[in-house]
Amino acid sequence: RKEVEQDPGPFNVPEGATVAFNCTYSNSASQSFFWYRQDCRKEPKLLMSVYSSGNEDGRFTAQLNRASQYISLLIRDSKLSDSATYLCVVNPRSSNTGKLIFGQGTTLQVKP
Amino acid sequence: DAGVTQSPTHLIKTRGQQVTLRCSPKSGHDTVSWYQQALGQGPQFIFQYYEEEERQRGNFPDRFSGHQFPNYSSELNVNALLLGDSALYLCASSPGLGGPGVRDTQYFGPGTRLTVL
Numbered sequence: 001r002k003e004v005e006q007d008p009g010p011f012n013v014p015e016g017a018t019v020a021f022n023c024t025y026s027n028s029a030s031q032s033f034f035w036y037r038q039d040c041r042k043e044p045k046l047l048m049s050v051y052s053s054g055n056e057d058g059r060f061t062a063q064l065n066r067a068s069q070y071i072s073l074l075i076r077d078s079k080l081s082d083s084a085t086y087l088c089v090v091n092p093r094s095s096n097t098g099k100l101i102f103g104q105g106t107t108l109q110v111k112p
Numbered sequence: 113d114a115g116v117t118q119s120p121t122h123l124i125k126t127r128g129q130q131v132t133l134r135c136s137p138k139s140g141h142d143t144v145s146w147y148q149q150a151l152g153q154g155p156q157f158i159f160q161y162y163e164e165e166e167r168q169r170g171n172f173p174d175r176f177s178g179h180q181f182p183n184y185s186s187e188l189n190v191n192a193l194l195l196g197d198s199a200l201y202l203c204a205s206s207p208g209l210g211g212p213g214v215r216d217t218q219y220f221g222p223g224t225r226l227t228v229l
Contacts, residue, residue, distance in 0.1 A: 008152075042222070043202055044202070045220070049217065087154055098160065100155075100204075100218055102154030102155045104153055105153075
């Protein structure tokens with residue numbers, strides 16, 4: 001079983017749609033959670049950190065369910081510029097020490 | 113404020129050769145991590161350096177080695193290259209105490225794309 005699992009997609013949605021991605025992780029002791037965005041052939045860039053019960057940033061909402069060991073990302077009012085791969089990331093520790101464990105990524109394609 | 117920089121951007125090598133990749137962390141960051149990203153996959157952790165020592169290592173063979181310098185920059189060395197080493201190699205830096213950036217977050221450089229023929 002992979003440590004972090006995501007549906008690779010692709011998710012094809014029209015502009016303005018709401019889309020949700022889920023991710024599950026296997027280590028119940030994991031402490032820090034993130035969503036990174038990666039454009040084609042570019043580096044991953046932090047989209048959101050997810051702490052305790054989750055957080056919201058504009059059109060993006062991230063939720064964490066520790067009991068079920070899953071993290072979700074909701075994107076409202078999708079824009080063409082949201083087209084990218086979204087990486088679910090887990091850090092088993094609570095500090096910046098140690099490795100990040102990445103999921104395979106979920107590809108989103110927003111169509112006009 | 114310069115972000116994480118990496119060199120070279122692209123590299124082509126043949127099987128059996130050795131390669132050195134370089135990374136300069138974001139200003140104020142003292143921890144450097146290296147990741148390998150194969151096509152269609154998420155990045156995989158290779159190792160992390162802090163205070164010039166390897167602090168943690170992923171599941172990579174000894175052919176992969178690294179170094180961190182007193183100015184916090186870092187190198188990744190890969191010996192006896194295999195075709196399967198072809199990937200995007202990403203360097204990420206993290207802030208030390210009081211450094212700029214979000215706590216617990218790693219910031220990535222643009223990567224070095226290595227092709228092994």
